[in-house]
Amino acid sequence: MRHHLWVSSALAAALASAPAMAQQASSEPAIGEIVVTAQKRSENVQNVPIAISAFTASALKERSVTSVASLSALAPNVNLDGGTPFSGSSAVLSATIRGIGSDDFAFNIDPGVGIYLDGVYLARTVGANQDLPDVERVEVLKGPQGTLFGRNTIGGAISIVTHDPGKEFKGSFDATTGSFNMVKLRATVDVPITDSLFSSLTVSGINRQGFLKRIPYPDQRAGNSDAYTKFANADYANGSREGGDNSVSMRGKLKWDNGGAITATFTGDYTRQDSPAQATKLLGVFPNVPGPFAGASHLPGTAFDPTSTTGYLFAGLYNFCIGSTPAQIAARNAQALCGPRGTQYNPQYQLAGLGSVNVDGNPLNDRLPWDSRFLIANPDLSYANGPSFTKLTAWGLGGTVQAEVSPNLTIKSITAYRQTNWKGGVDADGSPLSFLELSFTQNQWQFSQELQLLGRAFDKKLNYVLGAYYFKEKGDLHDYVNFAEGLLQVDGPNKFNTENWALFGQLDFRPSDLIGFTAGGRYTQERKLFEGGQQDLNGGNYKLFGCAAGDGTIAPYGNFPLAPPVAAGGPPCYAALSYPNPANPVQVYVPGVNRKSFSNFSPKLGVQLHPSRDIMVYGSWSKGYKTGGWTTRLTNPQGNVAPDFNEEKATTIEAGIKSSLLDRHLQVNMAAFTTAYKGVQLNIQIGTSPTIANAGDARIKGLELEVVAAPVRGLTINGAVGYIDAHYTSLLPAALVNASPIPGIQAGIYVGAPLPKTANWKINVSPRYEMKLGNGGSFVVLGDWTHTTEVWNDIARALLLRRPTNDMFNASLTYNAPDAKWSLTLGGTNLSDTRYITSGGLNIAAGTAFGTYNRPREWYLRYGMKF
Numbered sequence: 001m002r003h004h005l006w007v008s009s010a011l012a013a014a015l016a017s018a019p020a021m022a023q024q025a026s027s028e029p030a031i032g033e034i035v036v037t038a039q040k041r042s043e044n045v046q047n048v049p050i051a052i053s054a055f056t057a058s059a060l061k062e063r064s065v066t067s068v069a070s071l072s073a074l075a076p077n078v079n080l081d082g083g084t085p086f087s088g089s090s091a092v093l094s095a096t097i098r099g100i101g102s103d104d105f106a107f108n109i110d111p112g113v114g115i116y117l118d119g120v121y122l123a124r125t126v127g128a129n130q131d132l133p134d135v136e137r138v139e140v141l142k143g144p145q146g147t148l149f150g151r152n153t154i155g156g157a158i159s160i161v162t163h164d165p166g167k168e169f170k171g172s173f174d175a176t177t178g179s180f181n182m183v184k185l186r187a188t189v190d191v192p193i194t195d196s197l198f199s200s201l202t203v204s205g206i207n208r209q210g211f212l213k214r215i216p217y218p219d220q221r222a223g224n225s226d227a228y229t230k231f232a233n234a235d236y237a238n239g240s241r242e243g244g245d246n247s248v249s250m251r252g253k254l255k256w257d258n259g260g261a262i263t264a265t266f267t268g269d270y271t272r273q274d275s276p277a278q279a280t281k282l283l284g285v286f287p288n289v290p291g292p293f294a295g296a297s298h299l300p301g302t303a304f305d306p307t308s309t310t311g312y313l314f315a316g317l318y319n320f321c322i323g324s325t326p327a328q329i330a331a332r333n334a335q336a337l338c339g340p341r342g343t344q345y346n347p348q349y350q351l352a353g354l355g356s357v358n359v360d361g362n363p364l365n366d367r368l369p370w371d372s373r374f375l376i377a378n379p380d381l382s383y384a385n386g387p388s389f390t391k392l393t394a395w396g397l398g399g400t401v402q403a404e405v406s407p408n409l410t411i412k413s414i415t416a417y418r419q420t421n422w423k424g425g426v427d428a429d430g431s432p433l434s435f436l437e438l439s440f441t442q443n444q445w446q447f448s449q450e451l452q453l454l455g456r457a458f459d460k461k462l463n464y465v466l467g468a469y470y471f472k473e474k475g476d477l478h479d480y481v482n483f484a485e486g487l488l489q490v491d492g493p494n495k496f497n498t499e500n501w502a503l504f505g506q507l508d509f510r511p512s513d514l515i516g517f518t519a520g521g522r523y524t525q526e527r528k529l530f531e532g533g534q535q536d537l538n539g540g541n542y543k544l545f546g547c548a549a550g551d552g553t554i555a556p557y558g559n560f561p562l563a564p565p566v567a568a569g570g571p572p573c574y575a576a577l578s579y580p581n582p583a584n585p586v587q588v589y590v591p592g593v594n595r596k597s598f599s600n601f602s603p604k605l606g607v608q609l610h611p612s613r614d615i616m617v618y619g620s621w622s623k624g625y626k627t628g629g630w631t632t633r634l635t636n637p638q639g640n641v642a643p644d645f646n647e648e649k650a651t652t653i654e655a656g657i658k659s660s661l662l663d664r665h666l667q668v669n670m671a672a673f674t675t676a677y678k679g680v681q682l683n684i685q686i687g688t689s690p691t692i693a694n695a696g697d698a699r700i701k702g703l704e705l706e707v708v709a710a711p712v713r714g715l716t717i718n719g720a721v722g723y724i725d726a727h728y729t730s731l732l733p734a735a736l737v738n739a740s741p742i743p744g745i746q747a748g749i750y751v752g753a754p755l756p757k758t759a760n761w762k763i764n765v766s767p768r769y770e771m772k773l774g775n776g777g778s779f780v781v782l783g784d785w786t787h788t789t790e791v792w793n794d795i796a797r798a799l800l801l802r803r804p805t806n807d808m809f810n811a812s813l814t815y816n817a818p819d820a821k822w823s824l825t826l827g828g829t830n831l832s833d834t835r836y837i838t839s840g841g842l843n844i845a846a847g848t849a850f851g852t853y854n855r856p857r858e859w860y861l862r863y864g865m866k867f
Helices: 002-012 057-062 068-074 220-224 314-323 326-331 540-545 733-738
Strands: 052-056 078-082 093-097 100-102 113-117 120-122 135-142 156-162 170-178 182-192 197-208 212-214 245-257 262-275 281-285 388-406 409-427 436-457 462-483 488-509 515-532 594-612 615-626 648-661 666-686 689-709 715-731 761-772 778-788 806-816 822-829 837-843 848-853 858-866
Touching: 052 057, 052 068, 057 135, 068 078, 068 093, 068 135, 068 156, 068 761, 068 778, 078 837, 093 113, 100 113, 120 409, 666 733, 689 733, 715 733
Parallel strands: 113 156
Antiparallel strands: 052 135, 078 093, 093 100, 113 120, 135 156, 170 182, 170 858, 182 197, 197 245, 245 262, 262 388, 281 848, 388 409, 409 436, 436 462, 462 488, 488 515, 515 594, 594 615, 615 648, 648 666, 666 689, 689 715, 715 761, 761 778, 778 806, 806 822, 822 858, 837 848
16 A cells, blocks of 8 residues: 555656656756667657667766666666676676566576667676766667567667767766775767768776675684685685776777768777676575485495485585594494595595594684674675686677668668676675685677668658578686585586577558557577586585495495496496596586577567557557576586476567657656566576576566656656566476475465566656756756665575665766856765665575675765866
């Protein structure tokens, strides 16, 4: 009831969001017009029958929106977070629109929301949280956009359009300082080279100290833990703070336009980031969860019972090993489990055993146990001392050539090559132990070519787009994950290769002023290749099952035979335990190249009514899909099976209205939708492994209201109201079992449970008032309030990761000098210092829950100038 009252109040006061966020001139209190290219041609956003939130460059700057994730509060039914669980990098984008998206960065998982930079699809979420120093506008398209944008836009698309070179010499510069010693510089300059050739260059950089501080743990035993540098990692950089920024970027453009039929724009961009990891906190510990290791029934002469409640998971096994006498360890036949870590196949990572170090009479080698002593209530403090880095280099080259064949026919070509090289590392255990430390390397390149035929016919009553698209992507991802001081050491090299082509088209026919029709579709074919090499450098399963002798008997841990001993007569150890690669007995993933092919047709039908020039009522039916792949993060041998998953699909029915009223002093846009979401790719935690499976279906329905009002001169009120009900309608048994409720730890998943990263309600109110001064300057006062109801950050709904209902407040005051030659802005974000978890993970096998808090209250002071 409370939320309904708030909505009613917002409507009564005309406080809702404008998709345009346009700023009117102070002398004319009307709402400005925004031109978008959501349908591959330039149109007033009010004439496009799609739910779009479009943000202009001036609106983004005034609200201090500097990255894609910063848009999250301004668009209804949209959740954008910088960073995903255990990526450790805010350059990774977690995007969810209307309940559909992806909260991962792995190469085997495609995003559910497509990010486009000047018409070029960015295939990876790594680097997708784009810096926005020279953006002309950002368009957030909601619902499946498969017809014109393609695969992996099942939830929607975010289109970033950057600044084009101007025909006159001009430029802008701004410098910002603020909390955590922030220094941010941005500059753009347009330089005409000839009467037909124009150029622009944008350079930006930021340096900001991290808001989470690492502090030493006050116990000398912390120094007895094995340094994280003794385990395999992507890099070994760390520091005293997390959550900082250190990056530079530049973008250059050349545009050729002699006023003739052909225009061409060539773009190059480069970004380099070398920052500490995203701030990550230890939220909970679970050292006593029963598991299969050292169970009481695992004794000589008895069968091993993996369901024994007297056994341990990794956290409990570690505590058992360091705190048990040799006799107690032997009683559970855990000598190998508690013995030397590593194998002869990777001798550089071999370490001494953990057995009995705390009870051997030598206090000098005692180790800290894993328990709640490492939890700190302060969200900005941590005992972590392991890896902390995100090192990203991303660059791209692109060319867009447009030829006007006739006044009613244009051919357009978009060609692009992009490459990313990334290393990321995070200490997720928040302790001086190497209990859950993760690092990654990813290298990726992509090439895309799109051809568009844009035309008009029948006296401009018919507009059409016909096109062809080709995309190729290749790269690798290498996972390094260390559990429980090396009791599990995941080393996962993976290689990927994707090739995609598509044909698409859309017809928009308006036979009369009253009615219009839309019909379109896209046919796609895709081929994927994957080669996995996941391995456990500790060979834990051999030690667990006592199979080192090769004949299935319990024996001291030794070499892994590649053939059975003559006297044993049984299968070799690797075969008995279903390890698939005799050339590398610790590899758990089936060797060789795996192949999958996909084909899809995504149609769209729509109708529009225009009862007046400024009102449009529309309805549409559309489909979208997201491709499948393989699960790669595995720690148990898979035999000859490469576990895979198929595509997911969405079918959406949407009805809406767009209106400009009261001589453009009031703009009201509203959309209602329902989506059948099939084959949902759920990231289910099975043991230590985040496993992907098509584990369920869902139904999504909701509404969005966006309004901008200019009631008096100088005052603009923007806001947004979004409501969504997104819940599972069916779930496979695997999902119900592996994401089931655990009292006090997770609420679990069930039919009717809500989808993650999706708030039932989001309300935003953003008033802006500009007061003109006698000298020709002005003051601009701006405020933002965003109310968001409860959000579950993960599939299994871990209680420690739940994002509670919250209210966020931002505000700024700007002085604009006469003729807008310079400006000075003082602003603050998260003024109420509201803190909540934006992403995180629950790994019961490792006995940890970890997460990232949003940024605390911060201030900034920005000086800007134009020339």
